[in-house]
Amino acid sequence: MSSPRKSRKKKKEDASHTASAASNNVLVTNNKSSAAHPAFPLVSVLWPARRSTSQWVTIPLILIVVGLFRWTAGFWGYSGFNVPPLFGDFEAQRHWMEVTIHLPISQWYFYDLEYWGLDYPPLTAYHSWLLGNIGSFINPKWFALTSSRGFEDQLLKVYMRATVLVSEYLTYIPAVIILNRALASHRGVPKWESTIALLAILMQPSTILIDYAHFQYNTVMLGFVLASLASIMAGRHLWACVLFVASLCFKQMALYYTPAVAAYLMGISLAPRPSMSRFMAIAAVTLLSFAVFFAPLVLGSLYDAHRGISPTPGLKTPLPPLLVSSLPSSLSRDSFLYSALLQLTQSIHRIFPFARGIFEDKVANFWCALHTFHKLTPYSKPMIQQISLLITLASILPASMLISSFPRRELVPWAMASSAWGFFMCSFQVHEKSVLLPLLPMTIMLGADGGLGSEIRAWVGWANMLGVWTLFPLLKRDELRVPYAVLSLLWAYLLSLPPTSWSLYLGPQPRNGGLRPATRVLHLAFYVVMIAWHGLEAFVKTPEGKPDLWVVLNVLVGAAGFGICYLWCTWQLILKSGILDEHFRFRARVEADKTKKKQ
Amino acid sequence: MADSYPTIAQCAVITTALKVLLFPAYKSTDFEVHRNWLAVTYSLPIQNWYYERTSEWTLDYPPFFAYFEWLLSQLARYVDPAILEINNLNYDHWKVVYFQRASVIGSEMMLVYALHRFVQSSPSTSKSAANAVAISILLSPALLIIDHIHFQYNGFLYGILVLSLVLARKQSTVLLSGLSFAVLLCFKHIYLYLAPAYVFYLLRVYCLSQKSILRIRFGNCLKLATGLGLTLGAAFGPFLYLGQIDQVLNRLFPFSRGLCHAYWAPNVWAMYSFLDKVLLFGETLNEPIQSV
Numbered sequence: 001m002s003s004p005r006k007s008r009k010k011k012k013e014d015a016s017h018t019a020s021a022a023s024n025n026v027l028v029t030n031n032k033s034s035a036a037h038p039a040f041p042l043v044s045v046l047w048p049a050r051r052s053t054s055q056w057v058t059i060p061l062i063l064i065v066v067g068l069f070r071w072t073a074g075f076w077g078y079s080g081f082n083v084p085p086l087f088g089d090f091e092a093q094r095h096w097m098e099v100t101i102h103l104p105i106s107q108w109y110f111y112d113l114e115y116w117g118l119d120y121p122p123l124t125a126y127h128s129w130l131l132g133n134i135g136s137f138i139n140p141k142w143f144a145l146t147s148s149r150g151f152e153d154q155l156l157k158v159y160m161r162a163t164v165l166v167s168e169y170l171t172y173i174p175a176v177i178i179l180n181r182a183l184a185s186h187r188g189v190p191k192w193e194s195t196i197a198l199l200a201i202l203m204q205p206s207t208i209l210i211d212y213a214h215f216q217y218n219t220v221m222l223g224f225v226l227a228s229l230a231s232i233m234a235g236r237h238l239w240a241c242v243l244f245v246a247s248l249c250f251k252q253m254a255l256y257y258t259p260a261v262a263a264y265l266m267g268i269s270l271a272p273r274p275s276m277s278r279f280m281a282i283a284a285v286t287l288l289s290f291a292v293f294f295a296p297l298v299l300g301s302l303y304d305a306h307r308g309i310s311p312t313p314g315l316k317t318p319l320p321p322l323l324v325s326s327l328p329s330s331l332s333r334d335s336f337l338y339s340a341l342l343q344l345t346q347s348i349h350r351i352f353p354f355a356r357g358i359f360e361d362k363v364a365n366f367w368c369a370l371h372t373f374h375k376l377t378p379y380s381k382p383m384i385q386q387i388s389l390l391i392t393l394a395s396i397l398p399a400s401m402l403i404s405s406f407p408r409r410e411l412v413p414w415a416m417a418s419s420a421w422g423f424f425m426c427s428f429q430v431h432e433k434s435v436l437l438p439l440l441p442m443t444i445m446l447g448a449d450g451g452l453g454s455e456i457r458a459w460v461g462w463a464n465m466l467g468v469w470t471l472f473p474l475l476k477r478d479e480l481r482v483p484y485a486v487l488s489l490l491w492a493y494l495l496s497l498p499p500t501s502w503s504l505y506l507g508p509q510p511r512n513g514g515l516r517p518a519t520r521v522l523h524l525a526f527y528v529v530m531i532a533w534h535g536l537e538a539f540v541k542t543p544e545g546k547p548d549l550w551v552v553l554n555v556l557v558g559a560a561g562f563g564i565c566y567l568w569c570t571w572q573l574i575l576k577s578g579i580l581d582e583h584f585r586f587r588a589r590v591e592a593d594k595t596k597k598k599q
Numbered sequence: 600m601a602d603s604y605p606t607i608a609q610c611a612v613i614t615t616a617l618k619v620l621l622f623p624a625y626k627s628t629d630f631e632v633h634r635n636w637l638a639v640t641y642s643l644p645i646q647n648w649y650y651e652r653t654s655e656w657t658l659d660y661p662p663f664f665a666y667f668e669w670l671l672s673q674l675a676r677y678v679d680p681a682i683l684e685i686n687n688l689n690y691d692h693w694k695v696v697y698f699q700r701a702s703v704i705g706s707e708m709m710l711v712y713a714l715h716r717f718v719q720s721s722p723s724t725s726k727s728a729a730n731a732v733a734i735s736i737l738l739s740p741a742l743l744i745i746d747h748i749h750f751q752y753n754g755f756l757y758g759i760l761v762l763s764l765v766l767a768r769k770q771s772t773v774l775l776s777g778l779s780f781a782v783l784l785c786f787k788h789i790y791l792y793l794a795p796a797y798v799f800y801l802l803r804v805y806c807l808s809q810k811s812i813l814r815i816r817f818g819n820c821l822k823l824a825t826g827l828g829l830t831l832g833a834a835f836g837p838f839l840y841l842g843q844i845d846q847v848l849n850r851l852f853p854f855s856r857g858l859c860h861a862y863w864a865p866n867v868w869a870m871y872s873f874l875d876k877v878l879l880f881g882e883t884l885n886e887p888i889q890s891v
Contacts, residue, residue, distance in 0.1 A: 040603055045613070047604035048731075072620035483620060490616040 036509075040496035042196055050192050052168030063173060066202040067165065070212045077479040078215040087150055088478070090160065090215040092116040094151070098143040098211045100125055104299030106339065109346045110311045110318075115149070119350045122297045123250040127220065131163045142180050149559055164211055164219070171223030176201055179226045180447040182233035186410055187449035197447035200495060205487040206468045212481045221251040222440055226524050228261070229416070229441075231411050237265060237278070245289035252351045258435045260415035263400035265437040267407030297347065298340045299548065305339040311346075320345035337435050353429065362430045362551050364470045364558025366391070366425045372552055374400070388428050395422030398570050406577040410448070414573040417441040421566035425559070435467045438562070442569065443551035454515050458504055461497040462523045463565050468528050470558035473551045498527040522564070529557055603730045607718065610734050611711045615704055618747045622700050630750040631689055632656040633668070634682060640665055641672035641683040645837055649846050653685050661852045662834045663785040664752075703746055709758030711737065715767050736761070759783045760790065767800070774819070777801045778826045787835035788851055796799060858889050 049058050080088020095116045103111055108125055118125060132143050142156045144149055178197065189276045211219050224247030231240035244261055247254040269279035273311035301311070310317055318544065320342045332471075362368055367388070376384060387552055399418035403411055420438035424430055442460050445451050451460075463533045489597040493500040505520045533553060542549040574580060634655040646816055648658055648665055658665060675682045679694040714733040721729035736742075736757075746754050760783055766776035779796050783790050805823060808814035838847045863869040 041605070041609050041612075042603040044609050068617065069620065072624070075620065075623045319759060482622065486616050486619050490613065493612060 002262070012316060022367065040494065040501075042200055046192065046196050046199065049195065051256040055191065055195070056178060059177065059198075062195070062199050062202065063169070066199070067169070069203065069487070070165060070168075070208055071161070073208050073212040073483050074157075074164075076213050076483050077275075078157070078160075078213065081476050081478070082152065084150055086115070087236055087400065088215075091150060093128065093215065093217070094142070094156070094160065095124065095149065096128040097135060098148055100129035101132035101136060101143055102145040102521065104304045104309050105297060106304035106311045106343060107313070108297075109350050117350060119353065120251055121249045121351055122294055122347065123246065124217070126296065127167070127217070127250070135159055135163075139247075142251060160215070161212065164215070166215060167217055168211065168219040168223070171217040172226065173202075175222075175223045175230060177228035178443060179230040179233065182230050183410075183413075183448040183451075186233065189449055192342075193452060194447055197451050201443050202450075203487075203491050203494065204439070204464060205484075205491045206436055206464065208469055208487055209468065209471065209475060209480065209484060213483050214433070214475065214478055214552060216433065218251065218436055221247045221254055223247075224250060225254055225257060226444070229412060229444075232261075232264070232397065232412055232598050235409070237268065238281060241285045242289045245286055245293065249290070249293040253434055253437055256420040256434070257416045257441075258398040258419075260412065260419040260558045262405055263404040264407050264412050264415065266532055267404035268514060270395070270404070271407055275385060276468070293346075294344065294347075297343055301335055301343040303337050305336065311339075318342070318346075321349040329337070361475070362548070362555045363430050364435075364555045364562055365427075365430050366559060366563070367430075368555050369559040372556060385428065388426060391424055392426040392428075395426050395566070400440065402573050402577050402579065408577075411573060411576055413441040413445055414569055414576060417445075417569040418566060418573055425562060425566055432471055435470060435542070435562070438565070438569075439464055439467050442565070445556075454504060454510060455519075457495060458497075458515055458519065458523060459565075461492070461495050461504075461567060462526065463561075465492060465497060465530070466526065466558060466561045466565075469533075470554060470562075472534075473554060498524070499531055526557070526561055533557070603726055605734070607711055607715045607733055607737065608731075610737050613706075614738060614743075615702075618700070618704050618743070621747050622697055624748045626691075626696070627749045628656070630691070630696075633750065633752070634642065634690060634695060635685075636660075636665070636668040637672045637686070637699075638674055638683045638685045639686065640669035641676070642685050646843070649838070649843055649850050651685070654688055657850060659853065660716065661785045661788050661851060662838065662847070663782065664787060667752075667786070674698075674702075693867070700747065703750070703752060703754065705756035706752060707746070707758070709755035710761065711758070713758040713761035713765065717761055720765050720768055756783060756787050756790075759786070760793075765846050770804070773801065773805045774822055774826060777805065777823060778830055781827050781830040785830060 011331055021357075039046060046058070078088070078090040080086070082092050090313050096118055096492070099111055099118065100108060111182060136143050138159060139153075139155065142153065142159070180198045180201065183189070184191070184197075195444055207219065207222070224243050228240045228243035228247065231237070231243060240261070244254070244257075246257070265282050266279075269275055269282065304311075312318055317338075320338075367376065396419045397416040399422070403415035417438055420441065424434055442463050445456055446460055448456075452454055465488065468484070471485060472481075475481065489500060492498065496504055498505070501525075503517065503525050509515060533550065537550040537554075631654075635656045636658055638653050639648055639658060651657065655705050672683055675695075675698055678698045679692065681692070682695045682698065683686055683691060686688075714737055716728045718726065718733050730882055742753060742757070744791040745751050759779055763776045763783065766772040766779060777784065777797060780790070780793075784794065801823065803812070806816060806820045835844065858868045859872050864874065
């Protein structure tokens with residue numbers, strides 16, 4: 001039981017010019033009655049704990065409450081419910097459990113690729129194997145090979161939802177708690193305020209809706225990423241490598257963060273003194289981690305080859321994809337090296353499906369928005385791929401360069417956010433669900449210094465509301481409109497965001513660190529558009545010949561908003577890195593001189 | 600009000616979110632019971648309400664609850680008329696589920712209001728304790744499970760009960776307290792369990808003089824009697840007029856059902872039944888020996 005206030009270590013340079021000088025004290029507003037009272041409902045909820053309630057009481061309670069909301073979200077529909085022949089993500093995950101427990105490991109990436117072929121890295125496959133085995137204990141029919149396709153059973157749904165919950169509580173939840181604590185203690189944020197931020201982060205609507213309703217296992221990947229970030233905050237860079245590689249090997253989407261993390265690790269190897277040993281250690285640990293995670297796949301396939309099991313029974317052993325033209329002709333199909341190579345290339349080919357188009361469904365990124373006005377179909381695929389690569393590289397360049405030049409640990413989340421937004425906006429085959437990736441580093445900043453103040457709360461709140469709003473067309477298909485409305489409105493209510501409360505934007509602004517008028521106008525405009533769009537979407541029929549008009553509008557508004565988020569995150573990184581400090585100091589000196597001259 | 604956070608209203612918003620998420624959860628036969636009562640009170644004239652037997656879930660709550668169901672049925676008509684057909688047994692389209700579950704949440708606002716009055720009327724030294732008590736009632740897991748999953752309408756009834764208790768705090772509103780309890784009894788007669796307490800309390804505090812237990816305050820007794828008469832009259836009056844009071848009482852107190860419910864309540868009769876079964880079992884063990 002510690003005292004509620006710790007001494008705050010604040011850097012002197014931050015005082016005047018950074019936009020986020022909002023102190024974290026903006027939790028209690030003193031009005032005429034001079035009594036402190038909560039600034040937004042989430043503070044009220046934890047108000048009884050503000051004196052000296054032990055974390056051993058508050059954290060378990062928080063975990064139980066958020067668990068309740070997660071589980072009840074699971075009562076609703078899931079992706080692909082009752083939609084033969086292919087169903088949806090739920091069936092995909094169930095199918096992978098079926099495939100991994102019945103087939104030898106060398107066939108995992110080859111089996112019936114048209115029906116939900118495995119397209120995530122091996123850790124997902126091992127995870128599915130484990131869950132499939134446990135599930136088969138309960139009812140083997142759920143995962144019986146082939147005959148269980150499209151199996152829809154109430155108990156199966158309960159089991160699958162439970163696997164998401166357990167997976168999250170073993171990976172994401174501990175990582176969030178530890179990272180939140182690290183961010184708070186880095187700048188002396190009081191424990192109570194840190195706990196409020198934790199509750200806000202855990203009630204993030206988009207994560208709950210995608211993982212517990214639509215059905216995915218994103219929180220495992222996100223958990224590893226956060227654990228990696230927590231390791232960076234603790235200065236344990238080798239562990240950060242291992243955990244980041246783990247997240248990459250669970251879901252390849254973690255690539256969105258790679259530029260930032262890699263640039264940071266490069267940065268700390270070069271500053272304050274170039275340290276070859278550190279660089280070598282990082283490189284070695286990274287390679288070793290990849291090797292360890294891919295080892296079961298490779299070794300298993302070698303063993304299968306030894307037993308004479310082919311990856312594609314009944315067909316000729318295929319050529320390794322991606323290497324078809326450069327395969328040395330002396331490599332025979334029977335050699336061990338061939339099997340290993342085949343598995344590696346096949347898994348990578350499945351994980352990075354360049355054969356697919358630039359976008360699959362409508363997603364709020366640059367390409368989809370461009371396609372609305374200027375059709376991309378006449379351009380050849382390789383050309384678009386190359387342009388996309390170039391633009392993506394350009395977008396992540398600021399973040400990578402800044403973080404490698406100023407490798408301070410508190411800047412890493414901002415760099416990750418900027419890099420992830422860049423990838424989301426410009427990259428290849430982006431799914432709407434990937435919006436979870438850029439939103440994560442932004443949302444955890446609620447737990448950092450100033451996180452619950454007006455500025456960051458407004459921006460993070462706006463980004464999250466926009467993010468969940470762009471997920472609406474996807475959720476509508478899964479009959480998840482009610483959970484969407486409940487969870488997003490509840491989160492908005494808890495943090496006093498529109499549409500439940502306009503006080504953050506229209507109410508009186510605190511003296512230091514309120515919102516700038518430009519920010520207020522921008523966010524308000526977006527909120528009004530989002531609300532109006534819902535009205536249109538629900539009650540107005542689209543004009544003839546344009547059945548997707550509302551979805552396209554959603555995409556355009558979303559793309560614009562996310563572009564702004566990218567700019568804001570990058571700007572925050574620029575400001576906090578101190579690269580403009582010289583400029584601000586110069587400006588301040590000029591201003592001081594001017595006022596002196598006037599006197 | 601520095602220490603009264605979170606407020607009842609804030610808790611109500613958060614729990615309402617959870618309760619809406621519970622819409623697709625398991626529902627027991629009680630759901631069909633209430634749908635049936637919506638249908639009965641809407642589709643049939645009042646003289647048939649306590650005689651209707653198309654569904655096995657006959658009306659067995661006092662008349663105020665029947666009037667409440669009738670009110671709800673007026674709204675149900677606009678949501679989905681199929682709810683109100685008597686022969687539409689076990690109808691569980693999402694419209695009827697959402698409607699009924701929403702009606703539980705809506706009527707529970709009575710409890711929220713009553714708890715708010717409870718906190719307000721507490722002395723200022725114990726306001727935060729009163730707030731804590733009120734929140735723990737609002738968040739009660741048993742109430743959540745029974746009302747919003749299993750499906751019943753206990754929330755607003757407890758609201759009336761809490762209101763009646765709040766009214767009993769001040770001497771000037773004791774009569775209202777008694778009358779609101781009478782109203783509650785006419786909603787759900789299970790609150791008879793509490794009736795003796797009310798009877799003796801009202802007797803002592805309202806009907807008899809405060810200074811001496813031997814002096815009767817006839818004015819108050821008259822007021823109480825009139826009030827009770829009006830309340831019971833409003834409830835049972837129509838059925839008294841129709842000569843159906845026997846049938847109504849039969850439905851309300853179904854002694855033919857036996858001592859124990861299908862699922863035993865943990866009470867004395869359960870122990871009696873259990874002992875009975877044990878002895879029966881013992882007897883069947885004894886028999887073969889005796890018949891020799």
